[in-house]
Amino acid sequence: MPYKFTCATKEALERTAAEVGVGIAVSDDISPLARPVTVRGVTAKNSLAVHPMEGFDGDGDGAPGELTHRRYERFASGGAGLFWFEATAVCREGRSSAHQLWINDGNVDEYKRTVEMMHSLSDGAPVICQLTHSGRFSKPDNVPEPLIAYHNPLLNERMTVDASRPVVTDDYLDALHDKYLHAAKLAKEAGFDGVDIKSCHRYLMSELLSAYTRDGKYGGSFENRTRLLREVVKDVADAFADDKFLVCTRMSVSDCIPYPYGFCTREDGSVDISEAIELLSILQKSGLSVLNVSMGTPYYNPHVNRPYDSGGYEPPEHPLAGVARMIDTAAEIKSAVPGLCVIGTGYSYLRGSAMYAAAGTLVSGKADMVGFGRMAFAYPDFARDMIAGEFDSKKTCLGCGKCVQLMRRITTAGCPVRDRIYTPIYMEACGGKENLF
Numbered sequence: 001m002p003y004k005f006t007c008a009t010k011e012a013l014e015r016t017a018a019e020v021g022v023g024i025a026v027s028d029d030i031s032p033l034a035r036p037v038t039v040r041g042v043t044a045k046n047s048l049a050v051h052p053m054e055g056f057d058g059d060g061d062g063a064p065g066e067l068t069h070r071r072y073e074r075f076a077s078g079g080a081g082l083f084w085f086e087a088t089a090v091c092r093e094g095r096s097s098a099h100q101l102w103i104n105d106g107n108v109d110e111y112k113r114t115v116e117m118m119h120s121l122s123d124g125a126p127v128i129c130q131l132t133h134s135g136r137f138s139k140p141d142n143v144p145e146p147l148i149a150y151h152n153p154l155l156n157e158r159m160t161v162d163a164s165r166p167v168v169t170d171d172y173l174d175a176l177h178d179k180y181l182h183a184a185k186l187a188k189e190a191g192f193d194g195v196d197i198k199s200c201h202r203y204l205m206s207e208l209l210s211a212y213t214r215d216g217k218y219g220g221s222f223e224n225r226t227r228l229l230r231e232v233v234k235d236v237a238d239a240f241a242d243d244k245f246l247v248c249t250r251m252s253v254s255d256c257i258p259y260p261y262g263f264c265t266r267e268d269g270s271v272d273i274s275e276a277i278e279l280l281s282i283l284q285k286s287g288l289s290v291l292n293v294s295m296g297t298p299y300y301n302p303h304v305n306r307p308y309d310s311g312g313y314e315p316p317e318h319p320l321a322g323v324a325r326m327i328d329t330a331a332e333i334k335s336a337v338p339g340l341c342v343i344g345t346g347y348s349y350l351r352g353s354a355m356y357a358a359a360g361t362l363v364s365g366k367a368d369m370v371g372f373g374r375m376a377f378a379y380p381d382f383a384r385d386m387i388a389g390e391f392d393s394k395k396t397c398l399g400c401g402k403c404v405q406l407m408r409r410i411t412t413a414g415c416p417v418r419d420r421i422y423t424p425i426y427m428e429a430c431g432g433k434e435n436l437f
């Protein structure tokens with residue numbers, strides 16, 4: 001790999017960013033990290049969030065398993081102000097594996113236990129449930145059973161989807177409205193503080209946003225491509241209009257897959273977020289109050305989605321360029337959609353310098369909160385230590401991709417580098433095998 005980034009200090013980050021030719025705001029004053037954020041009466045006690053990350057460790061019926069519980073215990077004890085619970089399927093056929101979480105009538109009490117534990121350990125920090133349908137990445141029995149919105153040669157090839165496979169029907173998509181709404185009601189019953197109608201990373205809802213080539217009422221025009229997301233957000237927001245319950249979305253605000261196969265991406269692959277801004281403004285009017293910004297998809301361009309040093313291919317850009325893209329795009333949305341609470345992504349790669357960049361983002365008003373994904377796997381106490389000024393660069397995520405390799409092996413995912421219980425799991429699943437991304 002040509003890129004190696006070990007910056008632990010603000011100065012080193014500034015120097016490397018200048019060499020790469022990108023600007024990343026930094027601040028020595030880290031006090032903004034401790035700033036509480038209140039949205040519709042729900043308060044995060046500080047401005048740091050844990051991003052959703054699947055552990056593939058649910059029980060067969062979709063309830064959180066033993067390792068799921070352990071992960072959330074570690075996260076909830078770590079001092080972050082808000083927890084974005086991992087992708088949780090709204091129906092069996094939309095699960096990404098036989099161990100993906102799936103909230104249903106039969107297991108809502110198990111979720112209740114997990115959320116109660118998190119509230120108790122975190123002094124009531126809000127927990128948002130990410131509701132999903134895996135679409136073309138569905139593997140409910142651990143073998144691919146893609147449910148695709150339209151044929152996309154770039155992703156078809158990557159995921160070996162047969163060109164003769166039928167796309168999901170409009171009737172199927174119509175029926176999903178009720179499934180999302182029902183899952184949202186179960187999430188409320190379980191004690192979650194809000195739901196995320198997930199629209200990122202090219203799962204079904206996200207794929208529809210770029211369904212330019214699909215016929216019928218869910219394809220073609222902006223109105224059609226955004227129909228399912230708009231209608232589900234409105235249904236859910238209407239159902240909870242009188243409650244202290246947040247309606248959120250985690251959106252890939254650009255897929256970085258060239259038009260006509262990617263949302264908010266020009267034919268030459270460059271980012272144009274005008275449709276994302278238009279869509280988010282509409283969603284906000286319907287009751288959306290929090291946006292967790294993401295970009296790209298881990299299945300096609302993981303260097304965009306989670307900048308890394310070590311992965312399945314050599315990234316075409318310095319990972320700091322990817323970090324800067326995510327920070328700047330979140331900032332563009334924040335200024336274009338005032339009043340929407342914006343949570344930024346892309347900071348784990350920064351390692352020891354992450355807290356200066358997180359503070360820089362908050363000081364310069366580029367996001368309302370800063371979220372961390374892989375950092376939380378590696379260093380679950382990152383938020384407490386950052387806020388206390390005791391952040392330890394020897395405990396950070398290294399961007400080495402081993403957690404992702406575990407995920408691709410459809411086994412339980414965690415950090416085999418920093419969290420020793422995952423080391424034997426990694427050795428068994430991936431030891432000596434090729435590095436998958």
Ligand SMILES: Cc1cc2nc3c(=O)[nH]c(=O)nc-3n(C[C@H](O)[C@H](O)[C@H](O)COP(=O)(O)O)c2cc1C
Binds near residue numbers: 250307349371373
């Ligand atoms: C093992 C693993 C599982 C993930 N699962 C999810 C998920 O369930 N939902 C989601 O929106 N993003 C998921 N992500 C993406 C992260 O939330 C995050 O966007 C990404 O890792 C970049 O942030 P970071 O640099 O802080 O890690 C996952 C990432 C990893 C490594």
Ligand code: SF4
Binds near residue numbers: 375
């Ligand atoms: S395995 Fe651990 S150190 Fe490596 S990228 Fe994942 S969280 Fe970071």
